[in-house]
Amino acid sequence: MDLRLDGLTVTIDGADLVRDLSLDVADGAVVGLIGPNGSGKSTALRCVYRALRPTHGTVWIGGDDLAGLGRRDGARRVAALTQQGGSDLDFTVEEVVALGRAPHKHGNEPLTAREHELCRRAMERLDLLHLAGRGVLSLSGGERQRVLVARALVQEPRVLVLDEPTNHLDVRHQIELLAMLRGADLTVLVVLHDLNLAAAVCDRLGVLSGGRLVAAGPPADVLTEALVRDVFGVAATVVPHPLSGAPQLLYTVTDTTPEGTPR
């Protein structure tokens, strides 16, 4: 097992933001974390990329307690694409991508030929080669997001955690990113809001509600009409995708009056 969240509880100011969360991500698997706003998804991820130390519980990486690893060792094993991952510095795209090698380098050690090629391939994969010399501050939100994914890839981690990585991306780049995650031979834990994309891309889903894991398993087992109603508070019909068979949700949008009552 590459990544194991083992009884994680995060308590801040007396409130449990995450409570007794246990979730396994098998070697090479893509596991999605879904749940309504404020259900604790980002808090759980923050424990995995060490922005937060759990109050109780352990994050195991390849059998090692993450808390016992040095910063560099941890960064070589786990890369994170977070909501706050941007930089205010106007580095070029290729400079930002190359920063992904930092945990593997000492001081100002230059990149090797292999590392230059790694960066080039990551930019090619994320459709960034034509932007390599551009300053990142001049990029659109979606372009910048792809730069951060490329930077995470060149880090060559075992485990990649991503917090809503499809934010800002147009539909083509959303699908390309998620397809890339599937083909990257990485162990992936990803927070997604789009339940249909989550069902299409993830081997397993974990559902958080009020900081607790309320369901976990293959998308077809987890994404039932009852769960979507109970956890997200919306009516949806679940149908199998005609080509892949993955469950897909057709939402029922009810028109409401300004007073909030259905017409």
Ligand SMILES: Nc1ncnc2c1ncn2[C@@H]1O[C@H](COP(=O)(O)OP(=O)(O)OP(=O)(O)O)[C@@H](O)[C@H]1O
């Ligand atoms: N440092 C903090 N201090 C107090 N409360 C916090 C802190 N960080 C997060 N919270 C609260 O904990 C809850 C869970 O937040 P979290 O960001 O993990 O939710 P989320 O599931 O990722 O939500 P979203 O879908 O909106 O991104 C929220 O109610 C949030 O306001």
